[in-house]
Amino acid sequence: MIGYTGRVTGKVGQGLVGEVMVHVPERVGSEAFLAYLAVPGEPLPVGTTVVVVEYQPPRTVFVASTSV
């Protein structure tokens, strides 16, 4: 899971549980994951492209913005 990229569908921020859609090649589809900020800082608004930095099974990921 780590290194996969996805898109924010629910705002991710400090103290917020966001939602990202990440493409998972093993299961041939995109799935929704609960997302937290991997690096504290600016909240990521809906539509931001992110990369999965850490994965906590089954459905929690820590993401960072790809543009940083």
Place this chain on the structure above:
Amino acid sequence: MLIGIIAAAVAAVIVLIVLFKLCWRVAEPNEALIISGSRHRTEGVGEGLGFRVVTGRGTLVTPGIQAVRKLSLDLNEADLDVECVTSQGIPLQVKGVVIFKVGDDTVSIANAARRFLDQQKFMGQRVHNVFAGHLRSIVGGLTVEEMIRDRERLTGETRAASGSEMEKLGLIIDSLQIQEILDPTGYIKNLAAPHAAAVQRDARIAAAAADREATEAEQESFARKAEATRNSGIQQAGYQAEMDTAAARALQAGPLAEAAARQEVVVQETKVAELEGLRKEQQLQAEVRKPADARAYETRTKADADRDARISAAQAQAKETELKAAAEANRVKIAAVAEAEATKARGLASAEATRATGQAEAASAEAKGLAAAEAARALGLAEAEAIKARAAALAENQEAVVAQQLAENWPEIVRAGADAFGNVEHMVLLNGAEGMGEMFAKALTMGGTGLGLARQLLGSMAPGTGTAAGSAEPVPAAPAKPTAQSIPVQSDPTD
């Protein structure tokens, strides 16, 4: 025998197929096979769970030893109908729907399998309960306005609150929809009323404006149409006029051409006439004017010559006269000098003579004067005597004195009577020479009349001493008849 062998083979194949069918299980795309009954190692699921999860492929199972159960991975939905109270204490009824499914990863499938494998039908109920609790707490922290205006926040908070719980259940939320927020107290409706009114007002304004604009556009369009019609009409009229003009011109082309030709002819004729005139003028110049000029020149020259000759002659005459006059003057001067000399001599002689004469005359005059004085003295004495005598006589006989005076002055009287006729230029006498004599007699009678008058005057002055009038008539003209005063005199009308 052969048939028996074939049949046995077929039967064996069929048995094999049936056995295979009994042992081979295939997972549909929307389901997961949960195989339990033997030790398995499953990725992501810790050891000791003792079941195997198969998705999307077939697998061999041992009938009687392993149990195969199916877990649907289909979409499920749970209708939410939650009575809750906002932070303002307003009761609301929130209606929504949660769409969820079992997660695709093995861990989620395992979690869900352990919780819902026999209760898949109640999955919705469980989820509803989870969400109802969370919704109540979330709505309790929001106001109505926030709920209405910020649905994203509602879903976000719901996800945050329920995410980990759903994770435990092995479920993922595909969608959470708040469909309706009902408020029995009518709060939302009242909240919306001002906005609704404003919107209604704006809508009416917009409609009115749009109507006005449409009307304006329509009217402008009508005006444009009218303008276009007018322009078209004008253009048509213009073209018609041009056509008419062209037609008229075409109609007039014949006469015009004729007129043009005639004009050309006239022009040519005029030119001919001009040339003719020019020629005549030239001819006149040559025949009349040049000779006339020559003659005039000749005359003028002759006149000039004559004048010069006359001037010369006059000058000569003047000179001659001048010389003559000078000579005459000289001569006269000499003569005058001579005359003067002579006169002077004569004068001297005359003076001498005059002096001598004067002296002689003076002596004679002295003698004369003395004689005259003596005579005058004697005369004066005599006159004085005479006057004295006359005065005495007058005192005695006034009448006689007057008669004598009259007699003495008779000639003057007669002259005065004749003067009356002196001013008459023409006199016509009707009775001839006799008349003439009569008239003169009458004129002279006037003197007699004057005498009569004088006598009357004297009588009136001295009535005591006066004698009776007419006692003595010494004047011969006295008996003149007074009736002769009417003299028929006809004067000349031209006078």
